[in-house]
Amino acid sequence: MKKTLLKHSMLSFVSAFLLMGTASAAEYKIDTKGAHAFINFKIQHLGYSWLTGRFNDFEGTFSYDSEKPNDSKVMVEINTASIDSNHAERDKHLRSDDFLEVDKFAKAKFVSTKITDKGNGKLEVVGDLTLHGVTKSITIDAKKIGEGKDPWGGYRAGFSGKTTLGLKDFGIPERLGPASTEVHMSLHIEGIRQ
Amino acid sequence: MLKNTESSYGTLSKALHWLVALVVFTMFAVGFWMVELDYYSDWYKTAPHYHKSVGLLLSLVVIFRLFWRMINKRPEPLATHSRLEIFAAHVAHLLLYLALFAIFISGYLISTADGRGIEVFNWFTIPSAGEFIEQQEDIAGSLHKWLAYGLIALVSVHALAAIKHHFIDRDNTLKRML
Numbered sequence: 001m002k003k004t005l006l007k008h009s010m011l012s013f014v015s016a017f018l019l020m021g022t023a024s025a026a027e028y029k030i031d032t033k034g035a036h037a038f039i040n041f042k043i044q045h046l047g048y049s050w051l052t053g054r055f056n057d058f059e060g061t062f063s064y065d066s067e068k069p070n071d072s073k074v075m076v077e078i079n080t081a082s083i084d085s086n087h088a089e090r091d092k093h094l095r096s097d098d099f100l101e102v103d104k105f106a107k108a109k110f111v112s113t114k115i116t117d118k119g120n121g122k123l124e125v126v127g128d129l130t131l132h133g134v135t136k137s138i139t140i141d142a143k144k145i146g147e148g149k150d151p152w153g154g155y156r157a158g159f160s161g162k163t164t165l166g167l168k169d170f171g172i173p174e175r176l177g178p179a180s181t182e183v184h185m186s187l188h189i190e191g192i193r194q
Numbered sequence: 195m196l197k198n199t200e201s202s203y204g205t206l207s208k209a210l211h212w213l214v215a216l217v218v219f220t221m222f223a224v225g226f227w228m229v230e231l232d233y234y235s236d237w238y239k240t241a242p243h244y245h246k247s248v249g250l251l252l253s254l255v256v257i258f259r260l261f262w263r264m265i266n267k268r269p270e271p272l273a274t275h276s277r278l279e280i281f282a283a284h285v286a287h288l289l290l291y292l293a294l295f296a297i298f299i300s301g302y303l304i305s306t307a308d309g310r311g312i313e314v315f316n317w318f319t320i321p322s323a324g325e326f327i328e329q330q331e332d333i334a335g336s337l338h339k340w341l342a343y344g345l346i347a348l349v350s351v352h353a354l355a356a357i358k359h360h361f362i363d364r365d366n367t368l369k370r371m372l
């Protein structure tokens with residue numbers, strides 16, 4: 001009797017340990033192929049309205065386990081030339097030396113350094129953003145939207161995030177007037193578990 | 195005389211030549227200046243609007259000029275010109291026309307890359323033909339810029355040649371275009 005009890009508890013301990021090991025290794029690839037991920041921005045126009053746009057071409061991965069959200073990681077790489085504000089002349093200007101200098105800085109990159117669970121599905125994502133050749137630590141206020149099986153045999157998890165970037169902080173000239181010195185980023189990513 | 199003769203350009207050819215020359219120099223200066231304008235400048239929106247409007251009307255003028263050239267006599271090269279000079283002048287004139295059209299087309303392709311047409315002086319709109327290649331506005335834009343620089347370089351050689359004929363060779367080359 002005693003022996004089997006010990007054996008049992010040993011077994012359950014080991015299996016619990018193994019489970020933990022597998023659970024923390026959930027790797028997701030951001031679904032840019034199916035375009036279930038969006039990097040949107042908005043900036044004030046003259047202080048009278050918002051101008052919105054997005055980056056069309058990017059890729060990334062994240063790891064996430066709802067049991068251990070603090071161990072999560074995320075990495076995203078953006079092709080800066082894919083900026084799209086629905087106006088060719090303006091996009092050309094945004095890609096030029098006056099703003100993003102995409103000839104020189106073709107990629108922007110975000111790599112998380114610390115993710116903290118804030119409860120209620122809220123997460124604070126701190127990480128290094130490299131934009132316009134400048135790397136700075138930024139904080140994204142993120143929120144888990146949901147996770148579960150998809151209808152096609154896969155498993156997905158999705159998040160939203162918001163952050164504000166100062167143009168000056170990334171060495172981008174403030175050419176658009178005093179009301180337009182900050183870009184508000186709005187991020188929506190869905191990952192497919194690998 | 196309106197028409198060309200064997201020995202000289204006619205009034206219409208001369209008028210067209212100098213009209214195009216004047217507008218091209220102005221377009222270059224305006225293009226060069228307008229891309230550096232401050233966002234809050236009064237000209238920020240109007241300068242590109244005029245640049246595009248005038249440029250598109252100029253393309254019609256140059257098409258008409260080629261048409262007039264086709265149905266008209268061509269002045270004979272001067273007897274004092276060497277074969278090399280005649281050939282070089284021909285090549286230069288051909289390149290000038292080609293560069294002009296390449297500039298008109300590349301300029302058009304910048305603004306119309308997103309399906310928007312180009313308004314000519316709020317008078318009529320030239321529709322977009324759509325996007326032909328990815329990031330068309332950037333590629334057309336850098337072509338437009340380098341073609342414009344190339345045209346001005348070529349025109350400088352062309353004008354220097356005319357001045358050389360006038361002051362050094364003291365022949366009729368420039369006079370028959372005036």
Ligand code: HEM
Nearest residue numbers: 214215218219263283287290291349353356357367368371
């Ligand atoms: C944007 C500026 C200019 C353009 C695009 C231009 C273009 C041309 C072209 C295409 C021709 C050939 C005409 C034909 O037979 O169809 C021509 C002829 C001529 N151009 Fe210009 N031109 C420009 C400026 C000038 C200037 C500044 C001068 C003088 C200083 C000049 C002097 C002449 C002369 C003398 C001819 C007659 C050449 C001949 O008979 O072989 N052009 N130009």
Ligand code: HEM
Nearest residue numbers: 218221222225226229246249250297298301302304339342
């Ligand atoms: C002989 C005719 C033309 C000349 C010499 C000319 C010259 C120029 C120059 C020098 C620039 C500045 C390039 C730069 O530094 O980026 C420019 C820009 C531009 N041009 Fe032209 N151009 C001509 C005709 C046209 C036409 C016909 C159009 C359109 C229908 C056009 C549309 C544009 C546009 C959209 C820009 C870009 C402005 C920007 O980047 O914000 N151009 N042009």
